[in-house]
Amino acid sequence: MSTEPTLSRARWAQDEETLKQLRETVFVQEQQVPAEIEWDGRDRDAVHVIARDGERAIACGRLLADGKIGRMAVLPDWRGRGVGATILAALVDEARQQGLRRVYLHAQAHAEGFYAAQGFGAEGERFEEAGIAHVAMAREIDFLDCPVPVAPVYQPEPFATLFLSLARSARRHLAVLSPSLDPALFEPPGVSEALTALCRQTREAEVRILVADGRALTARGSGLLALARRLPSKLFLRELPEHPQWPGDSCVLRDRDGLLALPADPLSGGSYHPDDRPRVAQELDRFDTLWRQGQETAELRALHI
DSSP states (O other): OOSSOEEEEEOHHHHHHHHHHHHIIIIIIISOOOHHHHOOSOGGGSEEEEEEETTEEEEEEEEOTTSBEEEEEEOGGGTTTTHHHHHHHHHHHHHHHTTOSEEEEEEEGGGHHHHHHTTOEEEEEEEEETTEEEEEEEEEOOOTTOOSOEEEEOTTTTHHHHHHHHHHHOSSEEEEEOSSOOHHHHOOTTHHHHHHHHHHHOTTOEEEEEESOHHHHHHHTOHHHHGGGTOTTTEEEEEOSOBTTBOSOEEEEETTTEEEEEOSSTTSOEEEESSOHHHHHHHHHHHHHHHHHOBOOHHHHGGGO
16 A cells, blocks of 8 residues: 555546445445435536545545535545545645635534644534535635636636735746736735835846826826836836737736736636746737837826926
8 A cells, every 4th residue: 555645637527437436435335325415416517636546546526616625535444644635635726726716515524623624614503414414614715826827817806816926926027018907906915015025136126017008097096006106227117008919908927937817808717827938938028019119108207206
């Protein structure tokens, strides 16, 4: 028996028999859950994770599209060895990559302490499900310093937190392209401190912000643009009302590897890529082209007075 089981993302169409065997063993046979309750018809649309000891499947769990985690099954001889926590962490990571801000579950009452140790909090009174005492529990997902890709990225959150993450982790350069620089997206708490730290940590540090309407920003009193008054040699602002290569989308580029993108269509979700050099290189070429066409207008220069 190996000490380090392997973990993999599973698909119902490919791994149905494996998942069924695990859950039949744990839920239907051991816990006497009625088969009609266990097989609820939602597996085909769920994301599943399987842990294996060599070729043997030893644990599994699933994530539904609405953020519900469930069907956490661990074979008896592997309980108490951290496998369940590993499955749960993988499902939370999967929810994070889908842009979900909250996950929830119905924990068997005896396992409440296990889920509490993984950051889940109880909600409401205990109830019975399949003849077993349960408690509803939930956990908010933290996107700060997010290490995994996220899609779709919704607005204002987690877009604002992911923008803060890129600002905090930038080593030398940050480029921001946004038509209006919406404060709900680009001014989360802590971003001024993050940009100030970036500009002061190295001589080569540079922040470039390109907007479509500088007059509107100065009239609004943008806190982010006002930061340029304190950092005039590091934080640069330009305006470009329109350009054929700029259809009105927003993006943030960190150094040469981080990207946060938001399409012009407000109903379309964005995407976050913490380590994608090819994609960032392509977007950086476009940004540089737009930057060269932009101008520091009278309205933006007024911020430096």
